[in-house]
Each structure stands twice: as C-alpha cells, then as structure tokens.
Amino acid sequence: MKKLIDNVEDVVNDALEGFVWAFPEYLHRVPGTHVLVRKRPKADGKVGIVSGGGSGHEPAHGGYVGYGMLDAAVSGEIFTSPTPDQILEGMRAAHHGQGVLLVIKNYTGDVLNFEIAQDLASDEGIETARVIVNDDVAVEDSLYTTGRRGIAGTVFVHKIAGAIAESGASLPAVQNGAQMVIDNVRSMGFALAPCTVPQAGKPTFTLAETEMEMGIGIHGEPGTHRQDVKPAHELAEFLLEQIAQDLKLEGGSHVACLINGMGATPLIELAILAKNVGTWLTAKQIAHDVVWMGEYMTSLEMAGASLTLLRLNEELRKWLHAPCDTPALRQGVGYDY
Amino acid sequence: MTTEQFVQLWQCFGTVVRAHQEHLDDLDRAIGDGDHGTNLTRGLGKMQDLWKDPIDTERNLADLSKKVGMTLLSTVGGASGALWGSALVKAAPVLPSASACDDETLVLWIETFVSNIEERGKAQVGDKTMVDVMRPAVNWLKASTQEGSARLPVLRELARQWSEDTKDLQARRGRASYLGARSIGHVDPGSFSSALWWACVDRVLGG
Structure with missing residues (x-):
C-alpha cells in the first residue's frame, strides 16, 4: 500500500487539521472532536444544517461548510459513520435557536448513528429534523432491502437546503426544500x-x-x-x-x-x-x-x-x-x- | 453473573475480536466495505482501557452495562457501534445496581439487549445480519434453562453454525443488501462476531 500519510491511525485527525490549516477563513474545529464548523457562525435565528458521514469522500463533508451550505460537518473514520456523541457536538455547534436539519445518506450505520444523535439533541431541547438522501439508481428500492444509497446527489441537497436556511426559512420549510431535492x-x-x-x-x-x-x-x-x-x-x-x-x-x-x-x-x-x-x-x-x-x-x-x-x-x-x-x-x- | 464475570466477558470479547480482526475485515470486504473487524477492535480496545486500573472496576452491573454501551456507541462507529452500544445502554436497567444477578436476570438482560438490536436495526431472522445468531441463541437459552451453565458449550457451537448458515442467505438489511443475489455465498460478518460473543459467554459463564 502506497499512501501519502503519516500514521494509519491518525489519517482522519491529521486530514481535519490540514483542512482547518488550509482554509482558516472558513473552518473551525470543535476542540477534541471530528466536527468542522463555520469560522463565522450563521446569524442567530436561522436553521442550522449538519451533514457528515465516514471520511474518504473529500471534499465532502467539511469542504461544504460555509455560507449558504453547511453549518457543521461530522467525520467518522474512513468509510465509517461518525458516532452519536460526535454528531451531537455538531448539532450543538450548528444550533442558532431555530433548530437543526440533519442531512443523512441512506446507509444503515449513518441512519442509526444520526437517529441516536437526534434523540440526544431532542433531549437537550434542540428542535431537530432529518432528511435521508437515497439518489443511487443502481440499487433496487424495495421494502425488503435497506433501500437506495445516498451518493453524490447529496451535494445538491447541501446546496439547496443551505440556501433556504440562509434565507431565514423555518425548520419545516428547510426540510421540505431538502426533501424536494431528494425527490428529484x-x-x-x-x-x-x-x-x-x-x-x-x-x-x-x-x-x-x-x-x-x-x-x-x-x-x-x-x-x-x-x-x-x-x-x-x-x-x-x-x-x-x-x-x-x-x-x-x-x-x-x-x-x-x-x-x-x-x-x-x-x-x-x-x-x-x-x-x-x-x-x-x-x-x-x-x-x-x-x-x-x-x-x-x-x-x-x-x-x-x-x-x-x-x-x-x-x-x-x-x-x-x-x-x-x-x-x-x-x-x-x-x-x- | 458477577461484576467480575461481566468484565471478563467483555474483556474476552475484545481479545477474541482482535484475534479475528483480519478475518472479520475479509468477510466484510466480500459483501460490505471491509472494516467490521477494524471498527469493533478499535471500540472494544477503548472499552478494555476502562479496566486498565483494577481499582476503578465498577461494582455495579447496571452501571457496567451502561458504561460499556456508551463506550462502544462513541468509539466503534458504523452500524455495529450503534447496535451493540445502544442495546447495552437500553438493557442496563434490567440488571440490578448490585455486584451480582441470578441466571433469570442474566437471560432477561440478553433478551432485552437482542430485542433492542432488532428494533434499532429493523432486522429479523433471515435478513443475513447479526440477528441470525442473536435471536435463535436467546430463544434457545430461554428454552433450556433447566440445564444450567452446562448448556453453554452446546450453544457456542450452535451459534457458530447459525453464523455459517448465513452464507446461503441473500442480505435484506445493511450494506450487503445492495449486492442483491451477489451477497449469497458469503458469511455475514456481523453474525460471525456475534458468534464470537457467545463463545465468550461460554468461556466465562459456562461449565
């Protein structure tokens, strides 16, 4: 295996540090976490948007943190869903009083971990909603499977949900907009x-x-x-x-x-x-x-x-x-x- | 089960999974993304770190179940971390806040734990997941209580066989389900690690 890395165990941590170092005007890392948030937070009174998933999809997801897109991106290990405690950190950071929308790609691990995080955030009094992206037509969509995967179409969801949130729309309105993207x-x-x-x-x-x-x-x-x-x-x-x-x-x-x-x-x-x-x-x-x-x-x-x-x-x-x-x-x- | 046995059970699971890490990754590579062994090993390693200092060992079964669950929930990642972790947290109240429980409570704890895995993962027997080992094992355990701990070596073998039987199934849950019929012919990695857990149940509580 030939890779441009230092230690196999440190790949995700080192990459997150590198992203923040390279884009200091955009990104801030919540200390002690794998969460990247906007350097200049969104104005209070607007809906926050959190996305994430395993690492290895760069520029997703941290690359889409900024004005008009995401408020926070949560990274798991390579190709492994982030854990609920990390997602909760992202939701806390993205919450500006109007609730948080979770953008989840349809993988069993991602859905489970984001759902648990959503429960934890609700317990803290954060209003939450979620959408599940399932754009991959290669996979049969049926009641007897996990359903279709979420892949690159997710970036359109980030873009459009982010724009709607930036306009000051309510959480249900942002969620509906995101769902409209997913449906199309x-x-x-x-x-x-x-x-x-x-x-x-x-x-x-x-x-x-x-x-x-x-x-x-x-x-x-x-x-x-x-x-x-x-x-x-x-x-x-x-x-x-x-x-x-x-x-x-x-x-x-x-x-x-x-x-x-x-x-x-x-x-x-x-x-x-x-x-x-x-x-x-x-x-x-x-x-x-x-x-x-x-x-x-x-x-x-x-x-x-x-x-x-x-x-x-x-x-x-x-x-x-x-x-x-x-x-x-x-x-x-x-x-x- | 005593708190010492509880800790031994999970120490055993951590050690046995580490020994099978590569095999679990290989199974996952065939029908998933090849990290099942790596993820479980990482999380169970963090859990074993909890007990590095024997003085800190909890004397309370309910707290232990919650603590192990929270550790796995926050360190394993993927579906397996969410399933093992949240199920252990949810099953914790079944155990007493004491240093030992009777066999009936032990079985109820495992049953609660498995039901939570089924609910959270929306999986049932035949879907080619860890439930294909966990559910029949709990049912078998409940149906054979009069045989006591002598039955555990038998269950260990059965669990291994139930895992092997997932080879013939087409996956309906989890990432392997995307492969459709191509998932047939491979053992489900989650069922294999589950069988390893039952081997530890036998090693620590059997005989």
Missing part, C-alpha cells in the same frame, strides 16, 4: 479501479485489466455487476438512461448535472464524459441549467465517476443559483471592491 435527484456511478482503506491495507475489490465495476457506491464496496470496460459515450448513455428512466425525464425537462470524479479520475476524462452527457441531453431535448464537473463526493483513490441529474423547477433553480462560499464550492459571492 438521481445518480449512478462506476469504477475503473478500486480503492484501499488505509487501515485495511488492501483494495476493497479487485478488477482485471479489462474489467470495470458498474453501480458502485462511495465506500469502495462492489457494485451491481462487472463488465468489460466500454467507451465513455456508452458509459454516459447507460448511466443517463438509468437515471432518466427513474426520474421519468422527458423532452423539455430542465436539469442540473453533476459529473463527479471518484478520486483518481483525471479531469480530462471527466471532460470527455461531460461532452457525452451534453450530446445525450441535447439529443433528448433536455435542457441543462447548472453543470458541476470535478471531485465533489469521492471514494478515496477510486478511479471512476458518477453522474447525477437534478430535475429543476423554478424554486429549486432559484436556490441552486443562490450565493454560497465554502472551501469546495463558491458562487455568486459579491465583493465591495
């Missing part, structure tokens, strides 16, 4: 090469030189099936067909797109994927409004990508274009000079 966002991804969790020291799965894994999540777990590597346009088409079918997209729809690298995919390859997404959307007469391309929700050094489409209505479009200023996403911020 779908994603799917693939891996060309697996990743290695530092503590495990070996890859989470192995692929032959000509193989790829389709329908992967963001924790190095195997996907839905294995196949021979295909050209970018075939991959784009396959993923978009799955997503569009699930969203029931038709000609005339408006969408926002996220072309997300899994950690070790060069931008030139993401751009080729993006070009093919554009070609496909044009052919289907689906209009795109916002495109994000880059690393937004990674899986350590996995090679591969995911595509996310968010079906837009006027309201979602408005919040999507609202300003935000975080280490990983900055837009529409005005300056006085």
Whole structure:
C-alpha cells in the first residue's frame, strides 16, 4: 500500500487539521472532536444544517461548510459513520435557536448513528429534523432491502437546503426544500479501479485489466455487476438512461448535472464524459441549467465517476443559483471592491 | 453473573475480536466495505482501557452495562457501534445496581439487549445480519434453562453454525443488501462476531 500519510491511525485527525490549516477563513474545529464548523457562525435565528458521514469522500463533508451550505460537518473514520456523541457536538455547534436539519445518506450505520444523535439533541431541547438522501439508481428500492444509497446527489441537497436556511426559512420549510431535492435527484456511478482503506491495507475489490465495476457506491464496496470496460459515450448513455428512466425525464425537462470524479479520475476524462452527457441531453431535448464537473463526493483513490441529474423547477433553480462560499464550492459571492 | 464475570466477558470479547480482526475485515470486504473487524477492535480496545486500573472496576452491573454501551456507541462507529452500544445502554436497567444477578436476570438482560438490536436495526431472522445468531441463541437459552451453565458449550457451537448458515442467505438489511443475489455465498460478518460473543459467554459463564 502506497499512501501519502503519516500514521494509519491518525489519517482522519491529521486530514481535519490540514483542512482547518488550509482554509482558516472558513473552518473551525470543535476542540477534541471530528466536527468542522463555520469560522463565522450563521446569524442567530436561522436553521442550522449538519451533514457528515465516514471520511474518504473529500471534499465532502467539511469542504461544504460555509455560507449558504453547511453549518457543521461530522467525520467518522474512513468509510465509517461518525458516532452519536460526535454528531451531537455538531448539532450543538450548528444550533442558532431555530433548530437543526440533519442531512443523512441512506446507509444503515449513518441512519442509526444520526437517529441516536437526534434523540440526544431532542433531549437537550434542540428542535431537530432529518432528511435521508437515497439518489443511487443502481440499487433496487424495495421494502425488503435497506433501500437506495445516498451518493453524490447529496451535494445538491447541501446546496439547496443551505440556501433556504440562509434565507431565514423555518425548520419545516428547510426540510421540505431538502426533501424536494431528494425527490428529484438521481445518480449512478462506476469504477475503473478500486480503492484501499488505509487501515485495511488492501483494495476493497479487485478488477482485471479489462474489467470495470458498474453501480458502485462511495465506500469502495462492489457494485451491481462487472463488465468489460466500454467507451465513455456508452458509459454516459447507460448511466443517463438509468437515471432518466427513474426520474421519468422527458423532452423539455430542465436539469442540473453533476459529473463527479471518484478520486483518481483525471479531469480530462471527466471532460470527455461531460461532452457525452451534453450530446445525450441535447439529443433528448433536455435542457441543462447548472453543470458541476470535478471531485465533489469521492471514494478515496477510486478511479471512476458518477453522474447525477437534478430535475429543476423554478424554486429549486432559484436556490441552486443562490450565493454560497465554502472551501469546495463558491458562487455568486459579491465583493465591495 | 458477577461484576467480575461481566468484565471478563467483555474483556474476552475484545481479545477474541482482535484475534479475528483480519478475518472479520475479509468477510466484510466480500459483501460490505471491509472494516467490521477494524471498527469493533478499535471500540472494544477503548472499552478494555476502562479496566486498565483494577481499582476503578465498577461494582455495579447496571452501571457496567451502561458504561460499556456508551463506550462502544462513541468509539466503534458504523452500524455495529450503534447496535451493540445502544442495546447495552437500553438493557442496563434490567440488571440490578448490585455486584451480582441470578441466571433469570442474566437471560432477561440478553433478551432485552437482542430485542433492542432488532428494533434499532429493523432486522429479523433471515435478513443475513447479526440477528441470525442473536435471536435463535436467546430463544434457545430461554428454552433450556433447566440445564444450567452446562448448556453453554452446546450453544457456542450452535451459534457458530447459525453464523455459517448465513452464507446461503441473500442480505435484506445493511450494506450487503445492495449486492442483491451477489451477497449469497458469503458469511455475514456481523453474525460471525456475534458468534464470537457467545463463545465468550461460554468461556466465562459456562461449565
């Protein structure tokens, strides 16, 4: 295993320290915790937003802490949900008198730990609400499974819920907005090469030189099936067909797109994927409004990508274009000079 | 069960899980994300640190159950930390605030603990989770009370077998459920660590 680390045990702690050192104008670490909060807290009287999950998804989640997005991000060990006491610390820090919304990705561990934290926060008198992101169409959604996973579409939830909260909306209004994103966002991804969790020291799965894994999540777990590597346009088409079918997209729809690298995919390859997404959307007469391309929700050094489409209505479009200023996403911020 | 036995039981679990850490990670790598052994080892290690100084050992079973639960809840992470931890906290009031309890209370404690795991995890037997070992083990324990501690070596073997039997199941809960039919053919790591716990129950309370 070759990794740019000091000690396997210290990976998460050291990375959090590095984030705070590199973005001092944005981030503050709650002492003795794995919680990153806004350096300049949100004004009192606004709803706080807390997200988080295992580490290894950088820039998620600490990279989205800042104006117009998250108030606090809670990091667990690599690919492991944070514990309830840590999430509670995040909720305390994010609470500015109007309650706290938890953004949870649909994994058993995350849901359990965030639910327990929510109970603890309620006991302290903090008003709480939660949404559960489940955008991954690779996974069958059925009553007999844990349901779909939450993957890169989560970043759209951060962005839009954050904008609504910043406007001074109530906790139910912020929750409804976040849920509206979840109802309209779908994603799917693939891996060309697996990743290695530092503590495990070996890859989470192995692929032959000509193989790829389709329908992967963001924790190095195997996907839905294995196949021979295909050209970018075939991959784009396959993923978009799955997503569009699930969203029931038709000609005339408006969408926002996220072309997300899994950690070790060069931008030139993401751009080729993006070009093919554009070609496909044009052919289907689906209009795109916002495109994000880059690393937004990674899986350590996995090679591969995911595509996310968010079906837009006027309201979602408005919040999507609202300003935000975080280490990983900055837009529409005005300056006085 | 005495407080000494309680501590021995969890010390045993910590030691046995550490010895099987790599195997648990390998099982998890096949159908999950490969950290089940690492996570449990980390949390149980923190728990063992609680008892480094024997003078500090609690003389109260209810407090011990809560203390172990809170430690696991805040150090293991993932689903297993939430399940083991919150179940131990919730089951703590069943134990007396005293240094020993009778067998009936012990079984009730385990039963409460397992019911909480089922509720929190919304899992039942056949879902390919730790419940596939925990639930039949509690039921078997309740159905064989007259045999006393002599029955524990038998239960230990049964638990190992119930874990092995998860191989043929398709996962319906937890991360392995995303694999659908591809989860068949692998032992569930949570069921394996649960069987290790029952081995410790036998080692400390059996015979």
